[in-house]
Amino acid sequence: MPLLSLPTHRAAALAGLAVSAALLAPAAHAGKTLDAVKQRGSVKCGVTTGLAGFSAPDAKGHWSGLDADTCRAIAAAVLGDAGKVEFVPLNSQQRFAALQAGEIDILARNTTWNLTRDASLGFHFTTITYYDGQGFLVPKKFKVTSARQLKGATVCTQSGTTNEKNVADWSRAQGIPVKTLVFESFEASYKAFFAGRCQAFTTDASALAALRNKEAPNPDDYLILPELISKEPLAPLVRRGDDEWFAIAKWVPNALIEAEEAGIGQGSIDKLKADSKDPAQMRLLGTGDDMGKLLGLPKDWSYKAIKAVGNYGEMFERNLGAGSDLKLPRGVNRLWNQGGLLYALPVR
Amino acid sequence: MKEPAGPGRWQALVLQVVLVAAVLGAGWWVVEQALATLRARGVHSGFDFLRDAAGFEISEGWLAFDSTQPFWRAFLAGLVNTVRAAVPATVIAIVLGTLLGVARLTPHRLVRGLASLYVQTLRNVPLLVLLLLMYFALTHLLPDPEHAVQLLPGVSLGKSGLVLPWPVHAEAGWTLEWPEQTLFGVSGGASLSPEYLAITLALGLYTAAYVAEIVRAGIESVGSGQVLAAQALGLPPGPVMRLVVLPQALRLIVPALTSQVLSLVKNSSLAVAIGYPELVSIANTSLNATGRPFECIAVVMAVYLALSLLIALAMQVYNSRVALRGWS
Numbered sequence: 001m002p003l004l005s006l007p008t009h010r011a012a013a014l015a016g017l018a019v020s021a022a023l024l025a026p027a028a029h030a031g032k033t034l035d036a037v038k039q040r041g042s043v044k045c046g047v048t049t050g051l052a053g054f055s056a057p058d059a060k061g062h063w064s065g066l067d068a069d070t071c072r073a074i075a076a077a078v079l080g081d082a083g084k085v086e087f088v089p090l091n092s093q094q095r096f097a098a099l100q101a102g103e104i105d106i107l108a109r110n111t112t113w114n115l116t117r118d119a120s121l122g123f124h125f126t127t128i129t130y131y132d133g134q135g136f137l138v139p140k141k142f143k144v145t146s147a148r149q150l151k152g153a154t155v156c157t158q159s160g161t162t163n164e165k166n167v168a169d170w171s172r173a174q175g176i177p178v179k180t181l182v183f184e185s186f187e188a189s190y191k192a193f194f195a196g197r198c199q200a201f202t203t204d205a206s207a208l209a210a211l212r213n214k215e216a217p218n219p220d221d222y223l224i225l226p227e228l229i230s231k232e233p234l235a236p237l238v239r240r241g242d243d244e245w246f247a248i249a250k251w252v253p254n255a256l257i258e259a260e261e262a263g264i265g266q267g268s269i270d271k272l273k274a275d276s277k278d279p280a281q282m283r284l285l286g287t288g289d290d291m292g293k294l295l296g297l298p299k300d301w302s303y304k305a306i307k308a309v310g311n312y313g314e315m316f317e318r319n320l321g322a323g324s325d326l327k328l329p330r331g332v333n334r335l336w337n338q339g340g341l342l343y344a345l346p347v348r
Numbered sequence: 349m350k351e352p353a354g355p356g357r358w359q360a361l362v363l364q365v366v367l368v369a370a371v372l373g374a375g376w377w378v379v380e381q382a383l384a385t386l387r388a389r390g391v392h393s394g395f396d397f398l399r400d401a402a403g404f405e406i407s408e409g410w411l412a413f414d415s416t417q418p419f420w421r422a423f424l425a426g427l428v429n430t431v432r433a434a435v436p437a438t439v440i441a442i443v444l445g446t447l448l449g450v451a452r453l454t455p456h457r458l459v460r461g462l463a464s465l466y467v468q469t470l471r472n473v474p475l476l477v478l479l480l481l482m483y484f485a486l487t488h489l490l491p492d493p494e495h496a497v498q499l500l501p502g503v504s505l506g507k508s509g510l511v512l513p514w515p516v517h518a519e520a521g522w523t524l525e526w527p528e529q530t531l532f533g534v535s536g537g538a539s540l541s542p543e544y545l546a547i548t549l550a551l552g553l554y555t556a557a558y559v560a561e562i563v564r565a566g567i568e569s570v571g572s573g574q575v576l577a578a579q580a581l582g583l584p585p586g587p588v589m590r591l592v593v594l595p596q597a598l599r600l601i602v603p604a605l606t607s608q609v610l611s612l613v614k615n616s617s618l619a620v621a622i623g624y625p626e627l628v629s630i631a632n633t634s635l636n637a638t639g640r641p642f643e644c645i646a647v648v649m650a651v652y653l654a655l656s657l658l659i660a661l662a663m664q665v666y667n668s669r670v671a672l673r674g675w676s
Binding site for chain 1: 386388389390391392403404405407408414415416484487488492493507508530531532533535542543620621622623625629632633635636637638639641
């Protein structure tokens with residue numbers, strides 16, 4: 001998001017979005033979004049305005065990140081071409097109105113799944129693609145090693161996030177008074193922190209790593225505290241009222257996790273497609289039972305998706321793990337049979 | 349003007365009634381349609397959330413607030429913060445603007461040039477740029493809170509703002525609370541945050557440039573013959589300004605000033621960019637916490653409307669007092 005945009009105009013735009021959400025949203029019937037996507041020839045995907053690891057544009061306008069790749073996988077499954085994604089950058093205040101208004105087909109914008117959002121906004125969360133938790137980033141000069149020592153500190157964060165409320169809850173529950181300073185834009189909030197206005201910055205731990213490595217004047221001067229004060233299951237979401245599209249948005253990311261379980265990777269996929277006799281692999285490769293027709297997709301939908309972005313493990317390593325600047329450990333985002341939380345629903 | 353007689357007058361009345369009915373009807377249709385669609389899509393709406401606990405904290409303000417208090421109180425705290433920034437900014441704008449306006453008319457070339465430079469510069473910089481410039485200058489240039497500069501005993505200036513000793517009411521009666529140095533800076537006493545300083549100064553300095561032009565135009569509107577006449581009567585320059593020029597200039601100045609004060613109050617919403625928790629910032633947070641953009645924006649609109657009408661009314665009362673009799 002450009003830092004220099006008028007909030008009053010923003011409010012007006014938001015109001016406009018909300019009004020058009022209410023007035024223009026056509027009555028729901030199954031398959032409408034899929035039809036619209038096919039006719040348009042692209043998937044409109046709501047992403048962040050720039051968060052390394054999840055969705056960030058490079059100098060040429062190419063988006064990378066876990067969320068960006070999730071959208072690519074969906075485009076590959078639906079349209080057969082991972083390039084047919086139209087990325088729509090949204091700040092955290094705009095994201096829900098944009099989805100309600102039908103400006104985007106799917107919101108993949110490191111958004112936390114919680115009850116209020118699930119039950120009151122008119123959305124369905126699809127599949128958890130990242131288990132995150134909220135943490136604190138502090139300058140090392142204060143010699144603070146635990147969040148419990150933050151008593152009296154000023155904490156910067158972005159408004160319109162679950163982070164803002166979590167820090168209030170945590171401060172109250174733990175009896176550690178902190179002053180929260182919230183900014184409308186993510187950029188303004190971390191710039192104020194790095195300028196020394198706040199003594200701590202709080203957001204999801206993955207984003208803290210991205211900030212420290214990408215934005216800090218000197219990454220070694222900053223420390224991510226060990227405590228996580230919340231659960232932040234991040235998942236893409238879609239509008240209610242289109243069950244067919246909901247199913248697609250749920251099963252495509254699920255298939256990427258299933259592919260990791262089944263040992264299918266971007267490199268080995270074509271060889272496996274030719275040779276594999278394992279029925280579980282063959283269903284994912286589009287050579288066994290037709291797993292596409294029930295979703296209204298081609299038989300090789302999951303093959304196309306995996307071929308385009310790799311399995312979940314590869315996607316993680318490339319965007320967040322060892323292959324990225326963030327070097328985040330897999331942690332709880334390992335597969336269930338390796339001690340993590342990721343458990344793909346069976347594709348069969 | 350003579351009113352149209354008989355049937356013409358009835359036609360005009362019917363036309364107006366029909367027009368009002370059409371506008372209200374269209375408005376009602378939009379709202380009704382919107383609510384129906386929102387309901388159909390499972391989106392909750394309504395103002396009932398205003399009584400729920402807000403769940404977020406507000407970093408500063410005159411109205412004590414904590415996360416267990418309801419949303420309506422958060423909005424109220426936001427409104428109080430808007431006023432807290434707008435009032436001192438208005439004072440700065442009017443005082444500085446008047447001085448600058450008069451300075452632009454003095455015979456001293458240097459004073460005139462400087463005043464003119466100020467007005468031209470400030471009027472040609474977007475307010476948001478000025479605001480961010482001030483804020484980032486304050487947060488970058490000031491020393492860290494733990495090394496704040498001591499201006500006077502107990503008064504220090506650092507990245508956490510201007511900190512002063514402040515009287516607090518305790519059991520023993522009123523005592524002066526002195527700021528204390530802690531690990532993260534200072535605590536206790538009263539502090540004016542950099543966000544507050546930046547928005548107040550930026551609004552005040554920016555609007556002063558416009559006020560200066562209004563004051564100058566008002567003074568120049570008074571015929572030079574009157575000044576010459578006053579001088580011929582032997583009045584010194586001070587009384588010429590106070591007794592002859594200003595009373596006549598004010599009737600031009602005050603209405604134009606009203607719109608500047610109104611803009612200033614509305615422009616305070618830009619503070620959302622620098623983290624000052626005024627009304628729009630609170631609405632922004634609430635809107636996200638509840639997923640009810642309609643309702644939150646409606647509250648903001650209603651509050652700004654009420655505030656603007658109040659200011660317009662106050663200025664009108666003042667104007668009717670300064671306006672010259674028989675000159676309307």
